[in-house]
Amino acid sequence: MDTTPPVAAAPPFPVLADAVRQADLIIVGRVSGTHDQVVEVQPVELLKGTAPGGKVEVLLDATVGDLSDGVLVLDGSTPRHLLADPGVARREVERSLAGLPVPDPAPEEAQIRTLAEAADLVVYGRSRPAPGEPRGAAAKVQVEVIATLKGVVSGTEIDVARGALAPQPGGPWAFPDDPYSGVFFLAQDDSGWVTISPMPPARIERRSVARVLETP
């Protein structure tokens, strides 16, 4: 017999696509003060809505423990309530505003096959940003190879750069700031290994790729 209580937590925020649709105001803001559970935010940039005259007041409630500088998705009440996780990535908001899927869609089976055929090397590995890469915008990583799914690689660590991507709202994806696993579909060019997938490697599940590659 179970001794633990049933698990039941419901999400405090809607999916970002809905939050962006519902938002009265989306800003990039700097926190300038807090009083009585209300945070004052100085808008730095407006992403949706009408520019307010001065500072924006945001309510801190049970859902929002704290607030820091960043993108804020807000409703039209006074003070305003957050509609999305504080600190949501700007790229994701801009993609939502443009009607693009958030997050970048994981590849479907046919896409995995196409990528695998086009790739010189497919590895499952864990990446960390190369030295000097900016936080939140890393375009080069060092990949610790955990398994090679196609091709041959010498050594257990390779340098990988993000390959060319078509321009899109929100800009290109970035590699995670933290060490993180993913599947890297790679081609070799003059500078070394570059990704060829339109989505970030962290969005590609090892088990999905292995399943596709094992099936003729």
Add this chain to the structure above:
Amino acid sequence: MTGGPAGMVGSDPDQLESLARSLTKSATQLRAAEKAVGSLVKTTAWHGPKANAFKGQWNGGTGAGICRAADQLDRMAANVQGQAYQQREASAPGGSAGKADWDDPERTTESKPWFWVFNHDVPVDHGLKRFPPDGLDMTAAPTDVVQGALGDCYLAAALAAIATTPDGAARLESMITRNDDGTFTVRFPDGTSETVDADFYVKKDDGEVAYGHGPDGQPNWYSVIEKAYAQRNDGYDDIGDGGWTHDIFEELGYGDDHIDGTDATEPNKIWDMIHTATEGGRPATVSMNSDTFDGLDSGGHALTVIDTYESGDDRMVRIRNPWGYVGFEEEIRAAGGRIGSPDDGTFEISVEDLARISSGFAVG
């Protein structure tokens, strides 16, 4: 010649901004009217067939249509504001379409509002969402599962876990039959079935996201199974009161192996259980509660084990929150977790760190 008085190309930004304000004001008035009438529709003591027909007409589209019109006005306002901004920037000495600074002392809201408006045609759909069956995605993947506002994380986490395995994804898809009359029949392994209609009210009529859906806010196979599961029990409210993932595994024809209490604090025991599961193509979930995890003020939460891997001395677990985003970011990082980019609801954590914040594990 392009529009306007002879010889004039472009526009007066002051007039454009005035037009934008009028459009925004009209949108606000429309929404207020929709809200007021919607409230009256709910609370007016009027019963019988004609009342039902009226309420059905309102809930079935009239109210949502007013909201759509308001959204359209907002979009037009945004575009007009953007035009005004661009016009002002282009007219300024050395002007360009670059971004202005909110801290610009020259800027005042009355005389020189600052706009940086995306001219994207933002898709909108306020109010009640009601979906026809043909648009439903029936190909099961774990990322399809986004929990609504119900407290049924145990169902969402377990279904996403099943969808991580090839056999599981096929099993979920085969449970659902689309009928000629537009309904769906969901067959459970115990031989019972539930037939649900094809209306998926992903949102309540107050706009709150209510029931399960995909990351795009649209219904999918998960919405169908959740609805059938609610019908199989005593409705959405009943299944929204919480439960256990191992019960879901069992109901869907899997085993119900699970550990909790002190067993769920031993990394080696946890690793043996969930690594064996992921390597063997079996679904797995992890639970946390307010006693073990600072991110929860009360109660508990169930999440999906997406994968496990070993790298050097590290034994790592990739976990997905069925909310569709990580949530609890600060607490996850404080516990030693690593969050990916973009936020797709997943994070990675060593089994040692996971053992400190988890309250239970289940394997199907």
